Amino acid sequence: MNCSAWARRLGRLLLPLLLAVSASASAGSTAEFDDLVARLQFAFFTGDSRALEETLTELGNFDVEPSLAAIKSYQLAYGDWKLAQLLGERAQAKSSASKAAKLCVQHARDAITKDPRMAEIYAIEAACDTYQPGSPKQGSTACTRSKSMRTALTLGAENPRVLFINALCSPDAEGDPAAIERWRAVVAKFEAAPPSQPGKPDWGHAEALTLLGESYLKRGEMVAARDVLERALVLAPDYRQAQKLLQTAANRPR
Template sequence: MNCSAWLRRLLLLLGLAAVSAGAQSTAEFDDAVARLQFAFYTGDSRALEEVLGELAEFEADAGLIAAKSYQLAYGNWKLAELLGNPQGERARSSSKTTAGKAAKSCVQHAREAISKDSRIADIYAIEAVCDTFSPGPARNGSSACTRSKSMRTALTLGADNPRVQFIQALCIPDVEGDPAALDRWRKVVARFEAAPPSQPGKPDWGHAEALLMLGQSYVKRGEMVAARDVLERALVLAPDYREAQKLLQTAANRPK
């Protein structure tokens, strides 16, 4: 090997080493995402905001650039839900305004993720639910969400994707006593249970939330034994899931 070729190789190796030293690992990324989900499950909006700040500063390598924007979109969606719920931890007049800002940030990051990787089906669904977000009672559904171009794209790319199915079911307006709601959430839960395990750096949210929604459907129908069963399964997946804990207590205290 001549001197010129050796020097080029050395510079290439030094450049790769600098990139590796500067970019944070997939394990570090997954740890931040896990803390983001934990903050949502525990209903801690302040902690969620802090983790979102950390994620925004995360030095992602090329393989995680789209995933970073995806998780920032997802985290802002969950923040909007926490702040937009009048029964939530920070229930005050300014919370709805902050929730609206979080929803807008969700849309922005979702579109950034799409610009980096247009094949991720569930990011279009996240964009749809955030773009039609309205502060108020959590998960009350929006017909505009189900009809949106983003949701249609999500279904075209990933009709069998459990997270796409979750958001599609979430967007359907929740009519009290709707017999179809129970069937919808059963199908979503079944899709999560049939899905392969998530790979490092990939989304893994939704299963516990789907079980919560199925539990809510059972409670509305007065089927408390079935509700307790699915809520206990949700808490196996996410032991600190505050909404599941509260609903399980409700189901346990009601007559069978």
């Protein structure tokens, strides 16, 4: 074999390796990806919609390895859902909240196309597809009855984040004891779940504790409310809603 033929053969052998190395070098690491996702959660906890929007833009431009493509779309959907919730609290930002909810649905459906086995993304899609700015955080029966939610519960009947969204969408009359039992069950699922792995979703536990605390407050159970809200703040010390509810519980008589 002459030198030129050998060089061509060597090039054919090395090309796939070089392309793989190049793709790996251009794609961000799982640790960098997880850092961006953590910033999404922090922005939501602190009620900083501008930081949340900026982080979503950064995440959208972040190159990931093919194995993270579906979860990237998932996290973009999650971030837009949280942005819709923050903006929906402001009367002047309802149109922006609706836009964020629509983007959430788009990203959720993109994630489903890439990996139709992720139960949680169907639940996020259901929450965003039926989202109404300015409506109560709970009580959207359209969400619980949607095809997407049914699929989520079929695929992930024991998944704490699926159960979280299903509970969030369930009707919650003032002081309804059933709400406390729903949130207790969701919190128990989070506490029984194994630790999240790198590149995987890890949201929901602090929010579930906070909503359980809110349900206790509505029932006038101040000691129980303070207990779970303090636990929420151990997990997310900057969670603005948990802080506000804990202050309310502390100022009310037992």
